[in-house]
Amino acid sequence: MCIGATQQTLDEVIEYTKTRVAFERPIARFQGVAFPIAEAATYLEMSRLLCYKVLWMRQQDMDHMLEGAMAKWFVPRTCMRILNDCMVIRGHLGYSESLPIGQRLRDVSGWQIGDGPPQIQKLFISRKLFGREFEPL
Numbered sequence: 001m002c003i004g005a006t007q008q009t010l011d012e013v014i015e016y017t018k019t020r021v022a023f024e025r026p027i028a029r030f031q032g033v034a035f036p037i038a039e040a041a042t043y044l045e046m047s048r049l050l051c052y053k054v055l056w057m058r059q060q061d062m063d064h065m066l067e068g069a070m071a072k073w074f075v076p077r078t079c080m081r082i083l084n085d086c087m088v089i090r091g092h093l094g095y096s097e098s099l100p101i102g103q104r105l106r107d108v109s110g111w112q113i114g115d116g117p118p119q120i121q122k123l124f125i126s127r128k129l130f131g132r133e134f135e136p137l
């Protein structure tokens with residue numbers, strides 16, 4: 001859910017930057033615009049691959065608690081950051097209710113909590129990495 005909403009937003013923002021002209025050139029030609037989008041595409045791909053890995057492990061009946069917990073905190077947080085960057089690049093309309101970025105930001109924001117908040121996912125990860133006797137408080 002997080003990746004779908006974020007990918008759609010990223011695709012829309014890329015199209016916008018190719019058509020919006022400022023200082024006599026499309027804003028896509030400014031590194032300050034293109035590089036955050038390049039980073040976002042990279043992080044989104046990492047998120048997608050992590051999710052595929054967890055789903056694949058589940059299908060193989062493998063223990064996927066560690067990777068599942070990693071995906072549950074990393075993907076919503078990553079998508080939140082990307083959506084926020086997209087909103088800034090889309091300018092005032094991106095913030096307004098005329099476009100769906102704000103709604104998507106709220107939707108993805110809920111998934112930072114909905115499937116278990118990040119602190120709890122990191123507790124699971126720590127438990128797996130260090131063992132229960134070193135469980136952080």
Ligand SMILES: Cc1cc2nc3c(=O)[nH]c(=O)nc-3n(C[C@H](O)[C@H](O)[C@H](O)COP(=O)(O)OP(=O)(O)OC[C@H]3O[C@@H](n4cnc5c(N)ncnc54)[C@H](O)[C@@H]3O)c2cc1C
Nearest residue numbers: 107109110111112113114115116117118119120123136137
């Ligand atoms: C969009 C959305 C969908 C949801 N869907 C469902 C659903 O389908 N089914 C369902 O049962 N629930 C659902 N929830 C509820 C969700 O699971 C809980 O909100 C979540 O587990 C956090 O519990 P809480 O709200 O009681 O917060 P609290 O337990 O009060 O936690 C508050 C804060 O304290 C932190 N915290 C708590 N304990 C610890 C600890 N031991 N160590 C460190 N930090 C800690 C938490 O991480 C959190 O940041 C949903 C919530 C949202 C926002």
